[in-house]
Each structure stands twice: as structure tokens, then as C-alpha cells.
Amino acid sequence: MAVTIKDVAQLAGVSPSTVSRTCKDHPSISEETKEKVRQAMQKLGYEPNFQASNLASQNSRTIGIVLPPSARETYENSFYLEAIRGISSFCNQKQYINTVVTGNTEEELLSVIKTMSRSGQVDGFIVLYSKQDDIVINHLYNEGFLYVLIGKAYQNINQTIYIDNDNILAAQEATEHLIKQGHKKIAYLGGDNSLMFSADRRAGYQLALTMNGIAINPDYCQELPFKKKDQIKAINQLLSSDDRPTAIVVCDDILAFTLEDICEELKLSIPKDIAIVSFNNSLIAKLATPKLTSIDVNSYQLGIEAASQMINHIENPNLMATKIIVPHHLVVRESSSLDR
Amino acid sequence: MAVTIKDVAQLAGVSPSTVSRTCKDHPSISEETKEKVRQAMQKLGYEPNFQASNLASQNSRTIGIVLPPSARETYENSFYLEAIRGISSFCNQKQYINTVVTGNTEEELLSVIKTMSRSGQVDGFIVLYSKQDDIVINHLYNEGFLYVLIGKAYQNINQTIYIDNDNILAAQEATEHLIKQGHKKIAYLGGDNSLMFSADRRAGYQLALTMNGIAINPDYCQELPFKKKDQIKAINQLLSSDDRPTAIVVCDDILAFTLEDICEELKLSIPKDIAIVSFNNSLIAKLATPKLTSIDVNSYQLGIEAASQMINHIENPNLMATKIIVPHHLVVRESSSLDR
DNA sequence: TGAAATTGTGCAAACGTTTGCGCAAAAATG
DNA sequence: CATTTTTGCGCAAACGTTTGCACAATTTCA
Numbered sequence: 248m249a250v251t252i253k254d255v256a257q258l259a260g261v262s263p264s265t266v267s268r269t270c271k272d273h274p275s276i277s278e279e280t281k282e283k284v285r286q287a288m289q290k291l292g293y294e295p296n297f298q299a300s301n302l303a304s305q306n307s308r309t310i311g312i313v314l315p316p317s318a319r320e321t322y323e324n325s326f327y328l329e330a331i332r333g334i335s336s337f338c339n340q341k342q343y344i345n346t347v348v349t350g351n352t353e354e355e356l357l358s359v360i361k362t363m364s365r366s367g368q369v370d371g372f373i374v375l376y377s378k379q380d381d382i383v384i385n386h387l388y389n390e391g392f393l394y395v396l397i398g399k400a401y402q403n404i405n406q407t408i409y410i411d412n413d414n415i416l417a418a419q420e421a422t423e424h425l426i427k428q429g430h431k432k433i434a435y436l437g438g439d440n441s442l443m444f445s446a447d448r449r450a451g452y453q454l455a456l457t458m459n460g461i462a463i464n465p466d467y468c469q470e471l472p473f474k475k476k477d478q479i480k481a482i483n484q485l486l487s488s489d490d491r492p493t494a495i496v497v498c499d500d501i502l503a504f505t506l507e508d509i510c511e512e513l514k515l516s517i518p519k520d521i522a523i524v525s526f527n528n529s530l531i532a533k534l535a536t537p538k539l540t541s542i543d544v545n546s547y548q549l550g551i552e553a554a555s556q557m558i559n560h561i562e563n564p565n566l567m568a569t570k571i572i573v574p575h576h577l578v579v580r581e582s583s584s585l586d587r
Numbered sequence: 588m589a590v591t592i593k594d595v596a597q598l599a600g601v602s603p604s605t606v607s608r609t610c611k612d613h614p615s616i617s618e619e620t621k622e623k624v625r626q627a628m629q630k631l632g633y634e635p636n637f638q639a640s641n642l643a644s645q646n647s648r649t650i651g652i653v654l655p656p657s658a659r660e661t662y663e664n665s666f667y668l669e670a671i672r673g674i675s676s677f678c679n680q681k682q683y684i685n686t687v688v689t690g691n692t693e694e695e696l697l698s699v700i701k702t703m704s705r706s707g708q709v710d711g712f713i714v715l716y717s718k719q720d721d722i723v724i725n726h727l728y729n730e731g732f733l734y735v736l737i738g739k740a741y742q743n744i745n746q747t748i749y750i751d752n753d754n755i756l757a758a759q760e761a762t763e764h765l766i767k768q769g770h771k772k773i774a775y776l777g778g779d780n781s782l783m784f785s786a787d788r789r790a791g792y793q794l795a796l797t798m799n800g801i802a803i804n805p806d807y808c809q810e811l812p813f814k815k816k817d818q819i820k821a822i823n824q825l826l827s828s829d830d831r832p833t834a835i836v837v838c839d840d841i842l843a844f845t846l847e848d849i850c851e852e853l854k855l856s857i858p859k860d861i862a863i864v865s866f867n868n869s870l871i872a873k874l875a876t877p878k879l880t881s882i883d884v885n886s887y888q889l890g891i892e893a894a895s896q897m898i899n900h901i902e903n904p905n906l907m908a909t910k911i912i913v914p915h916h917l918v919v920r921e922s923s924s925l926d927r
Numbered sequence: 928t929g930a931a932a933t934t935g936t937g938c939a940a941a942c943g944t945t946t947g948c949g950c951a952a953a954a955a956t957g
Numbered sequence: 958c959a960t961t962t963t964t965g966c967g968c969a970a971a972c973g974t975t976t977g978c979a980c981a982a983t984t985t986c987a
Contacts, residue, residue: 249707251942251944252943262945263943263944263968268945271826275964277964277966295704295944296943297707298707300943302972302973303972309684314672314675319720323665325662327663328662328668328671332689335689336689336690342702346684350679362634367589376865463929534841536851551695603975607974608975615935620936640973640975642973642974644944645942
């Protein structure tokens with residue numbers, strides 16, 4: 248049997264409560280006694296029992312991490328693992344634990360989340376996506392259960408805690424980067440616009456055009472379908488049109504990679520005929536030929552900040568909802584720049 | 588305050604113990620009573636308190652997931668997220684939770700693992716890698732703490748539980764696939780051989796050659812350095828030698844991708860001049876040009892099986908150590924086959 | 928029909944903490 | 958020096974389960 252608070256108390260010649268208070272550095276224990284207790288703890292290799300401590304203080308010191316319900320493809324994006332690593336790393340430091348929640352459908356997720364919250368398995372959830380009309384997010388909101396979004400909230404914006412990049416600004420910068428290279432015919436390829444990041448990036452793209460006096464061409468602004476085949480078809484169509492764009496902002500490296508492939512097939516040279524800027528700065532951006540200019544969104548730090556906010560709100564329940572903006576930066580590579 | 592076992596007991600007109608036993612479907616409670624209790628639980632939306640239950644039954648229903656201590660690049664491999672998803676999914680079903688442990692160095696990992704095990708935060712660890720002389724694995728072994736390896740154990744093989752692919756067989760099949768295409772000059776590019784999977788794949792490669800009467804050329808069998816620059820140098824050297832191989836087995840898709848790049852630079856056509864087979868069947872294999880023939884190792888299922896074994900051993904502590912071999916399969920694509 | 932075995936349920940003591948409250952002893956105050 | 962205040966610590970009751978044991982009620986058996 249592991250060493251308990253009583254063993255320490257006995258060795259130090261104090262009561263269990265004193266030991267407990269020493270652990271939390273409670274001010275009403277004299278430094279002298281604390282030292283005595285600490286030595287006893289050290290000697291016995293004492294570590295407070297997590298379950299007992301949680302039961303007594305009515306919390307779980309556990310954070311749920313919700314992956315988007317989705318097909319396998321999505322997860323190839325290294326964004327998720329990096330965010331998880333960030334969260335874990337912060338949790339490890341703060342003596343919290345975290346648990347990944349995953350499911351194929353929203354319903355599956357929801358049911359796991361319901362039992363987790365009811366049984367007190369977690370103190371809150373970090374949701375690794377933000378999407379309109381998502382039943383999971385809606386449920387958490389309606390129940391008043393603590394959650395943090397990675398991505399921008401789409402409703403109840405002032406009441407929800409979220410960590411995000413400034414995707415509008417990022418896309419704006421990406422677009423302006425292309426404009427500076429002399430491009431005027433710039434397209435945007437996005438994914439499902441009910442996902443907040445995709446919608447925001449589109450908005451930033453449009454903003455940049457407007458601010459630079461470039462008219463928005465609706466044909467240039469595409470919400471690509473989910474299936475890869477249909478994506479390829481749509482891209483092919485865009486690139487074969489008479490009024491072909493000379494530069495494209497793409498919402499994701501993986502998609503940009505596919506785009507590069509199509510360009511090659513169509514004998515369009517990158518960046519000469521088509522310049523590309525994309526998002527995430529994942530390994531794929533570095534491996535692609537030509538290498539992709541990409542906006543790094545600091546997914547690891549998104550995770551860190553999310554965990555930090557979460558723990559902050561767990562420990563101070565009446566804190567107001569905060570929004571955190573994590574910086575991004577443009578990494579210029581071959582796909583957008585002739586002079587490099 | 589959430590609904591407790593006492594509330595249910597009161598509503599059902601029984602004692603708390605009866606409710607508890609009903610939850611576990613204890614045989615000594617009559618079906619009649621159970622039904623009554625179940626209705627009460629239903630009505631109140633009761634969910635047993637996780638912390639209290641764990642404290643009373645002296646476990647944590649929590650599994651630690653240990654990521655390899657490493658630089659960022661490693662994690663781009665979708666293997667890890669898939670394994671985590673597998674573990675999570677199984678845990679979610681079984682009402683277990685899981686917590687990711689990550690750190691930049693072995694020491695950092697070790698310290699987190701030590702406090703986690705001492706404080707009873709976890710019942711066991713699933714280690715997502717297997718490496719020789721790893722201080723984390725050694726610590727777990729020496730302390731007699733429950734752990735499951737994903738990858739082959741390198742020592743105390745009969746006392747450790749591990750989940751693995753048959754990497755020897757897989758590499759053998761990969762190599763034989765190349766031999767069947769008429770190749771005789773086949774090279775192997777591996778990573779750090781202290782990582783079990785890399786060593787095994789090399790062994791399988793050599794076995795296939797031997798069994799097919801092909802002499803092993805030491806120059807063909809390379810353990811590539813960690814830094815990308817050095818990797819490129821080594822590969823360039825291999826491909827520029829007078830006695831250039833005509834086919835290569837590569838231990839990882841990412842590395843194979845780099846290899847493709849170098850081939851293109853050297854104007855070597857794939858698969859005509861160089862055929863390639865690699866491992867993991869990640870998105871990158873499908874996106875590469877030409878698409879990579881790759882061995883799918885079923886990382887999601889590796890996770891599932893690991894979690895399953897873990898829970899099995901938590902609940903039956905005197906079970907013997909099992910080894911689980913998860914099937915792989917060769918996915919043939921353009922990089923190895925002219926006739927497709 | 929009475930004793931023994933079986934069945935179904937409840938009592939109460941754990942599990943290892945946290946924390947409000949009480950109470951000595953020490954320090955400060957007049 | 959008596960009184961009040963402060964300081965430092967311990968007592969004991971929670972927290973919500975699980976589970977060994979006791980025991981009444983029922984069934985089985987001789």
C-alpha cells in the first residue's frame with residue numbers, strides 16, 4: 248500500500264490536517280512545522296492520492312479534449328496532435344490530467360460527453376474545433392458546463408471562452424503578401440464554411456482585396472466540397488477557366504498540396520503561373536515541391552493557452568469569459584515568391 | 588449538487604449498497620429490485636461519481652499515454668494521433684479515461700510519470716514507442732508498474748505486454764514485392780535502429796534477400812542520421828554510387844517522400860529507375876507523386892488493442908503478459924509497380 | 928414440522944483527502 | 958498583570974462510493 252497522509256503525519260509528529268495544509272502552503276502553518284513535514288514527505292516519497300484529494304475537494308483535475316467527429320482524413324492534419332501536446336504539456340505541469348474524447352459522429356461524441364460531465368470525470372472540455380450549429384458545443388453551452396473552444400465562437404461570443412488565431416488578419420496578410428508580388432487575380436479555396444476558421448480566412452481574403460481596391464470575383468471564392476474527387480474537379484475547373492487566377496490563398500496545406508499536383512498536370516508553373524499561400528505550416532508544406540508558403544498558426548501554443556485558460560476558469564469559477572488570440576506568422580517559401 | 592447514490596436509493600426505497608450492486612449487476616440482487624433501482628436511476632439521470640468510485644475501489648480507471656520524447660518533426664507522423672484515437676475510443680466505451688504524457692526529454696517524461704504513478708493518477712501506461720535502453724521503459728519495468736508497449740519489447744520480452752505489427756514479416760513482404768518485380772539490387776533506408784520497429788524492418792528486409800538467394804550488400808543497408816540534411820546527403824551518395832540500387836525499402840513514408848524528391852533531382856524515374864516501398868500508409872503516401880506503395884500498419888487498431896490489453900490487465904492483475912500482433916497490409920501504388 | 932441452507936438486502940466501515948471550527952498557547956494591548 | 962487578539966495546530970465531519978459481514982426471510986431438506 249502506498250504511503251498516505253497519515254504516515255507522513257505520524258513521522259512528522261503532526262496531524263493529517265497539518266500535512267494537508269503544508270502541501271498547499273497554507274499560511275496558518277508555521278514555517279518551522281512545514282519544514283518538518285516536508286522532510287517527512289521527502290523521506291517517505293509521499294505523493295497525495297489523486298482520487299481522494301479530488302473527492303474531498305469536489306473536482307476532478309481532469310480536462311476533456313474533444314476531437315472533431317469526422318472521417319479519418321481530417322486527423323492527418325498535424326494540428327490536432329500539436330494542440331493535444333500543448334494541452335498535455337501544460338496539464339502535466341499543473342498536475343492536471345486530460346482525456347481525449349473521440350467518436351465517428353456527433354451523437355457518439357455527445358453521449359460520451361454527457362456521461363463524463365455527469366459522473367464528474369472532467370471539470371471541463373477543450374473543444375478542438377469550432378463549427379456552427381454543432382450539437383456538442385450547443386449541449387455544453389446549454390448545460391452551462393465549462394468549455395473552451397479552439398477556434399472562434401460562432402454564437403454567445405461574449406459568454407464563451409475561446410482561443411484562436413486572428414484568422415481574418417492572417418488571411419488578409421496572406422492575401423496582401425500576394426498582392427505585393429503584383430497579383431490582382433487572386434482566388435480563395437476554402438473548406439466547409441460552417442467551420443469558423445475557414446469562414447474567417449475567407450473574410451480576411453475578401454477584406455484584403457477590398458482594401459486594395461480589387462473587385463471580388465465570386466468565381467474566385469470557393470467553398471470546396473468534402474470529397475477529394477469533387478475538390479479536384481472544382482480546382483481543375485477554376486484553373487482552366489479563361490480568366491484563370493494568378494495566385495491562390497488556400498485554407499490548408501493538404502489542400503494546397505493537391506493544388507500543386509493539379510498545377511503540374513496542367514503544366515502551370517508555381518509560382519510563375521500560379522502563386523500559392525496556405526495555412527498550418529505543417530511538414531507537408533516543407534516537403535512539397537515547390538515548398539509552400541504557409542501561415543504558421545502555432546497549434547502547440549493554442550493548446551497551451553487553451554489549457555491555461557481552462558485551468559484558470561476551473562480554479563476561479565466566476566471569471567468572465569476571455570478570448571485569447573495566439574499570433575501567427577507567414578513563412579515565405581517557394582510557392583509564392585520568385586525572388587527566393 | 589449532482590444526484591448521488593443516496594438520492595437513487597431513497598427514490599427506489601432501497602439502501603445505497605443495493606444501488607451500487609445494481610450498477611455492477613451483482614447477482615445477489617433480485618431482478619425485481621434491480622428493475623426498480625434502474626428506473627430510479629433513469630428518472631434522476633444518475634451517473635456514479637467517478638472519483639468516489641475510484642477511491643473506494645482503489646483504482647483510477649485512467650490510462651497514461653506516453654508520447655516519445657522528441658523534436659517536433661516526429662509528431663508529424665499521423666501514427667501517433669491514430670493510436671491515441673484508438674486508445675481513446677476504447678477507453679470511452681469502457682468508462683476509462685486516458686491522459687497524454689509528453690515532454691521534450693526522457694527526464695522530463697520520467698518525472699511526470701513518477702508522480703503520476705505515485706499519486707495513483709493512472710493504473711498503467713501505454714508507451715507509444717519501444718526503444719532500447721529507454722529510461723522511461725526501464726523505470727516502469729523496475730518499479731513493476733503496469734505498462735503496455737506499442738512496438739516490440741527489447742528486453743524482458745516474456746514479462747512485458749506489447750502490441751506490435753509483425754514488422755519483420757511486413758518488411759519481408761515489402762522486399763519480396765520488389766523482388767517479384769524483378770529487382771535484385773534492393774536497399775533499405777531505416778532510422779535510428781535502437782527503435783525496435785526500425786531494427787525489425789531491417790531484419791525482415793535482410794531475411795527476404797537471404798531467402799531469395801540475394802547477397803546482402805552492407806552499403807545498401809543504411810541507418811540514416813536524424814538530421815534532414817545529413818539524410819539527404821546519405822541518400823544522394825547511395826543513389827550516385829556506381830552500383831546504384833534499383834529498388835528501396837524505406838522505413839517511413841516521410842522519408843520515402845524525401846527520397847522521391849531526391850530522385851527527381853537526380854532525374855531518376857520512379858518506379859522505372861528506382862522502385863520504392865515504404866511504411867505507414869499515411870496521407871503523404873497518397874499525396875506523393877508518384878503515389879507511394881506503403882505498408883499500412885493499422886495504427887488505430889494498435890491503439891484499440893493496446894487499450895484493450897491494458898484494461899484487461901488492470902482488471903485481472905495476475906494475467907500473464909500477452910503479445911498482440913496486429914495485421915498489416917501492403918498497399919500497392921505507383922512507386923513500386925509499372926503495370927498499374 | 929423443525930433445522931439447515933439459500934437468497935436478498937441493509938449496516939457500517941472503509942478509501943485518503945480537505946476544511947470549518949474550536950481551542951490552547953503565545954503575543955499584543957491597555 | 959489581566960484582558961484581548963493573534964497564531965498555530967488538531968478534531969472530526971464531510972466527499973460518494975464499495976464491500977465484508979450480519980441477518981431476516983424464504984426455500985430446501987430430512
